[in-house]
Amino acid sequence: MRxxxxxxxxxxxxxGKTRRPVLRDVTFHxxxxxxxxxxxxxxxGKSTLxxxxxxxxxxxxxxxxxxxxRPQMIFQDPYRSLNPAHTLLWTLxxxxxxxxxxxxxxxxxxxxLLDRVGLAPELARRYPQELSGGQRQRVAIxxxxxxxxxxxxxxxxxxxxxxxxxxxxxxxxMDLKREYGFSCLFISHxxxxxxxICDRVLVMEGGRIVEENDTDALFAAPKHxxxxxxxxxxx
Amino acid sequence: MKQRISPMLLLGGGISLLTVCAALLGAFWTPYNPTAVSAxxxxxxxxxxxxxxxxxxxxxxFSRVLQGMGASLLIAACVVAIGCxxxxxxxxxxxxxxxxxxxxxxxxxxxxxxxxxVLLALVVVSLAGxxxxxxxxxxxxxxxxxxARLVRGEAARYRDASFIQSARLMGVSHSRILLAHILPxxxxxxxxxxxxxxxxxxxxxxxxxxxxxxxxxxxxxLGSMLSDSQTYLQRAPWYAFSAGAAIALLILGFSLLGxxxxxxxxx
Numbered sequence: 001m002r003x004x005x006x007x008x009x010x011x012x013x014x015x016g017k018t019r020r021p022v023l024r025d026v027t028f029h030x031x032x033x034x035x036x037x038x039x040x041x042x043x044x045g046k047s048t049l050x051x052x053x054x055x056x057x058x059x060x061x062x063x064x065x066x067x068x069x070r071p072q073m074i075f076q077d078p079y080r081s082l083n084p085a086h087t088l089l090w091t092l093x094x095x096x097x098x099x100x101x102x103x104x105x106x107x108x109x110x111x112x113l114l115d116r117v118g119l120a121p122e123l124a125r126r127y128p129q130e131l132s133g134g135q136r137q138r139v140a141i142x143x144x145x146x147x148x149x150x151x152x153x154x155x156x157x158x159x160x161x162x163x164x165x166x167x168x169x170x171x172x173x174m175d176l177k178r179e180y181g182f183s184c185l186f187i188s189h190x191x192x193x194x195x196x197i198c199d200r201v202l203v204m205e206g207g208r209i210v211e212e213n214d215t216d217a218l219f220a221a222p223k224h225x226x227x228x229x230x231x232x233x234x235x
Numbered sequence: 236m237k238q239r240i241s242p243m244l245l246l247g248g249g250i251s252l253l254t255v256c257a258a259l260l261g262a263f264w265t266p267y268n269p270t271a272v273s274a275x276x277x278x279x280x281x282x283x284x285x286x287x288x289x290x291x292x293x294x295x296x297f298s299r300v301l302q303g304m305g306a307s308l309l310i311a312a313c314v315v316a317i318g319c320x321x322x323x324x325x326x327x328x329x330x331x332x333x334x335x336x337x338x339x340x341x342x343x344x345x346x347x348x349x350x351x352x353v354l355l356a357l358v359v360v361s362l363a364g365x366x367x368x369x370x371x372x373x374x375x376x377x378x379x380x381x382x383a384r385l386v387r388g389e390a391a392r393y394r395d396a397s398f399i400q401s402a403r404l405m406g407v408s409h410s411r412i413l414l415a416h417i418l419p420x421x422x423x424x425x426x427x428x429x430x431x432x433x434x435x436x437x438x439x440x441x442x443x444x445x446x447x448x449x450x451x452x453x454x455x456x457l458g459s460m461l462s463d464s465q466t467y468l469q470r471a472p473w474y475a476f477s478a479g480a481a482i483a484l485l486i487l488g489f490s491l492l493g494x495x496x497x498x499x500x501x502x
Contacts, residue, residue, distance in 0.1 A: 056400050072404055081397035085419035094415075098405040140401075147405065 002067060003151050003183045004030040004053065009062035011045070011052045022048045023060070023207045030151070035177065035184045037198030037215065039191060039230065045207040046187045050153045053185075068150025068183075070099070074173075076156040078136035082128035082143075088114065089124040091143050099147040109146065117142045117172060134165035141173060145180050152177075153185045158193065170197055191234040195219060203227045244499065247491025254485050258308045261301025269298040270453045278471045288473040290463070296474055299455035300481045306456050307485060310371055310449070311436035317375030318436075319429055322382025323421070327413050329383070330390025341387070344380035352377050352439060353446070360448050370449045374439050378432055385428055386421060393417045423500050430493035437485050457482045 011023040022045045030036045040046050051057035053064055054073055072095075075081040082091055092110035101109070114124055117138040128136055137157060144152055154173065158166040174197055177184055188194050194201055194215070201218050203211040203226065211224040222228045266286070273293035281288040287296040325344075329337040347355075352374070359373035390413075393399055402416050443449040444458025452459065457478050464475035 054404060056403070070404060070406055073401065075397040075401070077397065081401065083398040083402075083416055083420070085422070094402070094407070095405045098402075098407045143401065 001032040002029050003032045003034075004067070004071075004185070005063070005065045006053065007063040009049070009052060009060060009064060011048050011057060011060035013048075014059060019059075021207060023052065026062070026207075026209055028202055028209060028212065030183055030185060032150075032183055033181060034200065035174075035186055035198045037194040037201040038185060038187045038204060039189065039194050039201060040204030041230075042189055044204045046189075046204055047155055049204070050155050050185065050187055054153060066151060070147065070149050071151035071153060072144040072147075072149045074137075074140055074144050074152060074154040074157045077160055078133050078140055079128075079160075081140045082136055084128055087125050087127060088119075088131075088139055091128075091139060092124075092146055095143055095147040101147070113142045113146050114139075116176075118168075133161055134169060137161060137165075137169050138172065141169070141176065145176050145182065148180055149182055151185070152182045153187070155187045156189070157186075159188065159190065166193070173197070191219075191230060203230070241495055241499065243491050244495030247488055247493070247495050250484060250488030251492050252488075254304060254488055255308065257301055258305035261298070261303075261305045265295070265298035265301050267295035267298045269294060269302045269455050278467070280471075281473050287477040288471060290460075290471065290474050291467055296460075296477050299460060300457070300477050303455040303457040303460060303478070304481055304485065306367075306450050306454070307437050307440055307458075307482075310367065310374075310440045311433050313371045314374040314378055314436040314440070315429055315432045317371070318378025318432060319382050319425070321375075322379045323386045323418075323425070325379065326383040326386025326388075327390045327417065330387040330392075331394050331409070331413055331417065333391070333394075337387075340383070344383050347377065348380045350377075353442070356443055356448055365448060365451055367450050370440065370443050374436060374443070377439075378436065381432065382425075382428065385424060389421050389424055390417055393420060427493050427496040427500060430489055430496055434486055434489040434493055437482070437489065441482050457485075 006029065007027050009023055009026040010021065012019040012021045026049060038046050038049065048057055050073065052060040053066070054071055089107070089110055092114060093106040096106040096109060111121060111124060114121065119135060119138055123131070123135070128139070131139070141157070157173065158169050161169060170193065186194070186198055198215050201213060201215050202209050203224065205226045211218065211222070211227045218227065219231065222231055271294065273289070276285075276289050276293035277291060279285050279289040279293075285295050285297065287300060290296055290299070325340055329340050355377060356370065356373045359369050363369045363372070399412060399416060402412050407416070440449055441458035441461070444456040445462045447459065447462065449458060450456035460478035461475065461482065464471070464478055468475055
């Protein structure tokens with residue numbers, strides 16, 4: 001069962017009158033319940049791919065189909081992904097409001113999830129500025145999954161965090177994935193993180209997908225020279 | 236995260252509060268009828284009977300100052316309300332949506348800014364006649380661009396913020412994104428801008444009335460009092476002094492308040 005199909009996706013940025021291509025003929029798919037890793041160096045087009053799939057980047061052509069309403073995104077920088085003018089409770093109830101959940105049930109669901117992501121109930125009245133990076137990312141993840149999306153795109157969700165916090169956040173993301181049953185496109189430049197959580201991996205270089213394989217197979221026997229290079233660099 | 240209140244903010248707030256209270260008092264009670272002419276009491280110097288003396292018609296200057304301050308504050312409030320509401324609306328829409336409408340409206344704001352304010356006021360007055368409503372309209376329009384420009388920059392900055400993109404992915408409507416997601420973030424820039432705008436509006440209204448384009452006689456206005464008092468500067472210096480000091484006090488209070496708020500925001 002597919003949840004996302006991307007075929008022949010090319011994307012570009014426009015600088016003045018010239019088009020600077022970022023993605024070239026990208027084709028892949030994501031199955032229901034799968035965690036698909038997307039690895040590559042910075043500037044290889046990973047984020048543009050994520051943003052194009054979700055419609056946040058508009059300059060692209062090709063075919064993108066997601067078989068789920070309202071896919072969500074978790075952003076890299078937890079300092080800019082939460083609205084500084086609102087409390088955490090507001091941030092967590094707003095997706096429910098947008099999804100048409102009746103007002104009476106929003107608060108209850110938000111408080112339950114706040115507890116589930118390991119934050120004390122008193123934090124519900126706090127503003128994001130009063131939280132640590134790890135706490136913010138917990139809230140951002142909670143806000144992304146609270147309305148039960150079928151697909152969550154996570155763009156380097158832990159690379160701005162300390163190593164110890166990284167592990168906790170990854171565990172949380174995977175636990176929530178099991179409980180909420182969403183599929184995940186997980187973007188990272190860190191192969192260690194990819195190895196920990198992904199079922200399958202896409203390797204991206206210069207806007208193209210150069211290798212695709214199951215995680216174990218890819219790490220055991222990389223085929224493309226660029227993948228080998230990445231693996232060697234990570235050791 | 237509590238910030239200490241700076242002396243500037245305290246002084247500005249104190250003076251502003253004092254002037255607003257005086258104006259409120261003047262709206263409900265004045266020692267004398269501010270428009271009552273009394274031929275026998277022309278040019279009385281300040282005394283316990285007339286605190287700030289009387290003018291060339293024997294009217295109580297203190298009563299006129301109280302009511303004039305009220306008129307100034309009321310007009311300034313209306314002007315800033317027009318400028319802030321329309322400017323914020325235009326700025327939000329331009330900054331958030333961008334595109335050709337943004338380009339056009341931004342240019343239009345530049346044109347209005349380039350227009351000398353007195354000239355625009357003269358145009359409005361020649362089309363619609365003299366009076367308080369006309370001056371509010373003319374100044375209100377003039378105040379739109381500064382708010383529009385400020386808000387446009389902020390809205391454009393927030394448009395690409397991650398939390399706004401998240402909201403879009405959630406399916407939140409554009410109007411709700413603007414009103415509930417972006418607007419609350421503008422409070423920090425809007426509050427000082429409103430106070431500073433208020434200050435400029437008081438000054439503009441006083442200049443318009445000084446030129447005889449604003450509040451019409453016999454109703455008191457600080458600008459027209461200042462203008463009238465020039466003729467009697469030798470015989471009744473207290474008249475000019477009272478009107479001038481009232482304007483200075485209003486401006487001082489609100490500019491200290493505005494500046495204090497802005498520094499607090501930057502800190």
